[in-house]
Amino acid sequence: MATHYPHLLDPTVYPDYPRRYAKAPTWETFDNIMQTTCIRFFNEKDGRLVDYQHELDLYTEKFKLGRVIWAHESTLHARTSRIWRGK
Numbered sequence: 001m002a003t004h005y006p007h008l009l010d011p012t013v014y015p016d017y018p019r020r021y022a023k024a025p026t027w028e029t030f031d032n033i034m035q036t037t038c039i040r041f042f043n044e045k046d047g048r049l050v051d052y053q054h055e056l057d058l059y060t061e062k063f064k065l066g067r068v069i070w071a072h073e074s075t076l077h078a079r080t081s082r083i084w085r086g087k
Contacts, residue, residue, distance in 0.1 A: 030067070038065035041072050049078045 011017055011024035038059040043050040059065050 035068045036066045037068045037070035038063075040070055042075050042078075044074065044078055047079050049075065 008027060010026065012026060017023065039055065042052045042055055056069070060067055
């Protein structure tokens with residue numbers, strides 16, 4: 001019995017894919033390499049992100065844990081989040 005699903009999922013074959021406002025990422029989005037989310041929370045002080053660039057470099061460059069950031073809602077609403085949102 002297989003312990004994992006051995007087939008790659010392709011979200012573009014889903015019938016509603018063309019109608020979605022926010023498209024699901026495909027394998028081409030990530031250069032056909034499986035990605036995991038590498039960070040969820042950043043340090044905050046008084047509603048501002050603290051030393052976020054160091055944390056991003058640490059998780060994405062030094063430890064090579066992935067390129068996908070699954071930011072928590074509090075991170076998205078922090079006063080400094082406009083600096084890196086959308087990157």
